Amino acid sequence: xxxxxxxxxxxxxxxxxxFKEEIAVGNLEAGQEIPSRRELAGMLKINPNTAQKAxxxxxxxxxxxxxxNFPSKITTDERVLSxxxxxxxxxxxxxxxxxxxxxxxxxxxxxxxxSENYSEQENV
Amino acid sequence: MIEVKGLVKKFGxxxxxxxxxxxxxxxxxxxxxxxxxxGKTTTLKAIMGLTPYQGGTILxxxxxxxxxxxxxxxxxxxxxxxxxxxxxxxxxxxxxDFYNNWNPGRAAELLEFFKxxxxxxxxxxxxxxxxxxxxxxxxxxxxxxxxxxxPFSGIDIFSREQIANVFTSHLIEDRGVLITTHEINDIxxxxxxxxxxxxxxxxxxxxxEEMRSSExxxxxxxxxxxxxx
Numbered sequence: 001x002x003x004x005x006x007x008x009x010x011x012x013x014x015x016x017x018x019f020k021e022e023i024a025v026g027n028l029e030a031g032q033e034i035p036s037r038r039e040l041a042g043m044l045k046i047n048p049n050t051a052q053k054a055x056x057x058x059x060x061x062x063x064x065x066x067x068x069n070f071p072s073k074i075t076t077d078e079r080v081l082s083x084x085x086x087x088x089x090x091x092x093x094x095x096x097x098x099x100x101x102x103x104x105x106x107x108x109x110x111x112x113x114x115s116e117n118y119s120e121q122e123n124v
Numbered sequence: 125m126i127e128v129k130g131l132v133k134k135f136g137x138x139x140x141x142x143x144x145x146x147x148x149x150x151x152x153x154x155x156x157x158x159x160x161x162x163g164k165t166t167t168l169k170a171i172m173g174l175t176p177y178q179g180g181t182i183l184x185x186x187x188x189x190x191x192x193x194x195x196x197x198x199x200x201x202x203x204x205x206x207x208x209x210x211x212x213x214x215x216x217x218x219x220x221d222f223y224n225n226w227n228p229g230r231a232a233e234l235l236e237f238f239k240x241x242x243x244x245x246x247x248x249x250x251x252x253x254x255x256x257x258x259x260x261x262x263x264x265x266x267x268x269x270x271x272x273x274x275p276f277s278g279i280d281i282f283s284r285e286q287i288a289n290v291f292t293s294h295l296i297e298d299r300g301v302l303i304t305t306h307e308i309n310d311i312x313x314x315x316x317x318x319x320x321x322x323x324x325x326x327x328x329x330x331x332x333e334e335m336r337s338s339e340x341x342x343x344x345x346x347x348x349x350x351x352x353x
Contacts, residue, residue, distance in 0.1 A: 007342030010333050011313055041292040046313050047153060048292060050333065 001035075001043045011046055015054035019063060023074065024085040030076045034064060125149050125185065126171060126197075126269060126302065132179030133166055133324075140166050142324035143180070150268060150300040153291060153314060157305060157347065158321035164304035167321075168271045171302075172199045184269070195225065200262035202255075202274040208247035212240060212257065223265050231264035234295060238286060252283030259287060263295055270296075272303040276310055284310050308343050318343055320350050327351075 003018050005011055022028040034040075037055055041048040055072060058064045062080045066072040075081065100110065126148045133141040140163045148154035156164050169175040171182055173189060184193050206215045212235070220226045235242065238256040249257060255275060262270055276284050290296065291314045305311070312332070320328045327350045335341050341349075 005313055007312055007344065008336060008340050010336040012333060013337075038294055042289070045288065045292050047316060048296075049152065049316055050313070053333070 001040075003044055005046075011050045012053040012057060015040075015044065015046070015051070016057050016061070016063075019054075019058060020084050020088060023063070023081060024088050028074050030074055030078070030081060032074045033071045034074060036071060125183075126300065127183040127186075128167065128171065128180070129183070130180035131167065131170060131177055131182070133163065133170060133175070133177045139324055141170070141177070141180075144321065144324065144326055145180075146319040146326050146329050148269070148300055148302040148317070151298045152316035153296075153301045153303065154317040154319065155303055155305060155308070155311070155315045156319050156321060157308060157343075159351065160306060162321045163324055164321060165273050168199060168273055168302070168304060171271060172197065174199070196267050197269040197271065198262045198265045198267050200258050200270065200272040200275065202258070202277055205258055205261060206246050208245075210246050211242065212244050212246070213242035215246065215257070215261065216242070219261060219264070225266040227264050227266050230266075230295065231260065234260040234263060234290075237290070237293075237295065252279040255279050255283060256287065259290065263290070267299070269300045269302065272301065274304055274306075276305055276307055288314060308347070312343050315343075318346070320347065322351065 003014060005014055019028065019034075028034070035043060037051040038048055040046075040054075041051040044051070055064065055066075059066060059072075062075055062077060063084070064072045065075055105113075128147070129145050131141050131144040132139065144163070144167060146154075146156075156167060158164050166175060170177045171189075173194070182189050184196060187193070206218070210218070216228070216231055219231075220228060238253075238260065240253060240256065240260075244253075246254070246257070259272070259275055262272070275287055279287075288310055291301070291311070303315075315332055317329070317331050318335075319326055328346065330346070332343055335343070335346060
């Protein structure tokens with residue numbers, strides 16, 4: 001487990017985002033146990049209060065579930081899990097569209113470029 | 125909670141602290157930052173009753189500081205504390221005799237954490253290892269608050285990392301930590317609160333995560349604004 005943090009976004013949100021990415025790519029699976037808050041703080045070298053806040057946020061978003069005296073687990077709620085992938089994808093597309101819009105490329109040309117680039121990168 | 129209110133300290137006619145107020149909570153790491161010579165160490169010493177002050181009040185858990193208060197606080201200075209001829213084992217025995225609340229189990233755990241051995245002699249320790257032993261001796265006393273003066277200053281990067289790892293571990297537990305530093309880079313993600321000191325005054329006091337959330341600023345960003353104008 002390794003995150004390169006930036007210093008300007010709240011650390012707890014960066015931790016939540018990291019968990020979402022791990023869920024989206026399948027490194028964290030439904031029902032999988034996750035480290036305790038204290039373990040996470042040690043692994044990521046962050047303040048334990050921040051780890052606590054990240055877990056609280058993930059509980060509120062339904063990403064993880066915690067039963068008393070048991071380790072927290074990734075949710076088994078398929079709707080939540082698939083919405084994570086959707087959310088990350090939408091976010092990335094939004095950022096891309098925002099970056100590319102000022103260049104004023106016709107949409108079909110843009111899509112062609114995206115398609116070419118996407119398959120090129122897959123072949124690397 | 126440690127509360128410092130309107131602290132005034134003069135050396136001769138020079139006011140080193142001119143109404144310093146801030147607080148440090150239990151379960152949090154508070155960082156007292158300032159360019160050298162702005163009174164960081166003096167503030168810690170005042171809390172510990174190691175230097176007289178001319179004005180202001182200091183409260184610990186809402187009560188004025190008395191002799192028994194120091195059962196709740198340890199101070200870890202940045203210089204070697206133990207006689208150089210002692211081995212680490214002898215230093216531990218000394219601490220055990222001297223402090224009722226010395227915790228041998230935690231001392232042993234910290235020794236292993238830092239990869240040091242009891243046979244090592246204080247005089248033979250590198251600067252980095254001296255800093256670790258100072259930290260260890262302070263942390264192995266069961267207290268609610270720990271004050272550390274420049275724990276990261278003048279030591280190698282790996283020792284700094286190891287010391288930083290202590291802050292994220294169970295070895296700190298839910299204690300309140302107040303540290304002074306002039307370098308923030310290693311510990312920006314580890315600290316809860318920041319108190320920026322200059323010219324004997326507190327220029328700004330804030331929570332690091334709140335600052336990132338509300339203004340999108342890192343601690344260094346805020347320091348640049350405050351100190352460089």
